[in-house]
Amino acid sequence: MKKITKSHISRFKEYLLSEEKSAATLEKYMRDINAFFVWLSGRIPDKQKVLEYKEHLLSGYAPTSVNSMLSSLNSFFDFNEWYDLKVKTLRLQKKIFADENKNLTKDEYNRLLKTAKKRKNNRLFLVMQTICATGIRVSELKYITVEATKKGSTVIRCKGKMRQVFLPENLCRLLSYYIKEHKITSGSIFITKTGKPLDRSNVWADMKTLCNDACVSSQKVFPHNLRHLFAKTYYSLQKDIVRLADILGHSSVNTTRIYTMDTSDIHKKQIQELGLLLC
Numbered sequence: 001m002k003k004i005t006k007s008h009i010s011r012f013k014e015y016l017l018s019e020e021k022s023a024a025t026l027e028k029y030m031r032d033i034n035a036f037f038v039w040l041s042g043r044i045p046d047k048q049k050v051l052e053y054k055e056h057l058l059s060g061y062a063p064t065s066v067n068s069m070l071s072s073l074n075s076f077f078d079f080n081e082w083y084d085l086k087v088k089t090l091r092l093q094k095k096i097f098a099d100e101n102k103n104l105t106k107d108e109y110n111r112l113l114k115t116a117k118k119r120k121n122n123r124l125f126l127v128m129q130t131i132c133a134t135g136i137r138v139s140e141l142k143y144i145t146v147e148a149t150k151k152g153s154t155v156i157r158c159k160g161k162m163r164q165v166f167l168p169e170n171l172c173r174l175l176s177y178y179i180k181e182h183k184i185t186s187g188s189i190f191i192t193k194t195g196k197p198l199d200r201s202n203v204w205a206d207m208k209t210l211c212n213d214a215c216v217s218s219q220k221v222f223p224h225n226l227r228h229l230f231a232k233t234y235y236s237l238q239k240d241i242v243r244l245a246d247i248l249g250h251s252s253v254n255t256t257r258i259y260t261m262d263t264s265d266i267h268k269k270q271i272q273e274l275g276l277l278l279c
Contacts, residue, residue, distance in 0.1 A: 062188060063090050105229075111216060134144075140156050144190065145189060146179055152172055
């Protein structure tokens with residue numbers, strides 16, 4: 001009998017912790033598995049019920065989200081050696097264009113910065129520039145320290161990997177002013193009132209307040225889009241996707257390709273400029 005209990009979920013959580021999964025990854029797995037647990041309502045899971053749950057997810061989520069949730073469940077089933085419960089993920093056509101409705105442009109980024117500055121929200125003004133000028137994840141802001149600013153670089157540890165990130169001179173100068181103004185002597189620069197490093201929710205909420213005044217769609221305004229803008233800008237100048245993957249801390253270049261995709265409008269313009277038609 002394969003009845004899922006809170007104990008099964010707790011042991012799986014302990015396993016993920018032992019594997020040194022990030023806090024965000026751990027939260028995502030737990031959210032997906034608990035959602036399945038609630039949907040079951042005490043019923044005994046079998047292959048048919050998992051397939052029914054797959055259909056249930058399809059009725060409310062995008063295919064990519066469904067695949068992500070199924071991946072969490074399959075990992076949970078693997079851990080418990082319930083291999084017969086595993087289901088196949090959806091086969092998706094490879095995406096070749098960025099969604100222009102969610103693609104933050106450089107002009108929109110500048111408007112967000114100007115709005116933050118106008119509101120005298122200097123911390124947000126610098127947080128956005130720090131992420132966008134270095135390509136770091138919002139969860140990696142804690143590695144931007146007083147010591148790193150003086151050195152001009154920092155070593156980031158994420159997902160079991162270490163990488164060195166360089167801080168542009170102009171950014172270091174801006175951060176130095178901020179450090180002096182707020183009398184920060186050591187450690188992380190961007191912290192809450194309680195002294196803890198800012199997390200994604202803090203930055204996300206602050207950024208959302210800028211949307212109306214900056215005339216930027218709220219769909220485009222979230223911390224990870226700043227990382228995407230860094231990647232697109234870097235690639236447009238250097239055309240070195242392997243180096244970019246190293247900078248971003250990606251294990252696969254295929255992940256980096258997602259960051260560098262153009263919108264369909266840009267692709268259409270490029271096609272029109274090939275000069276291969278006689279009129």
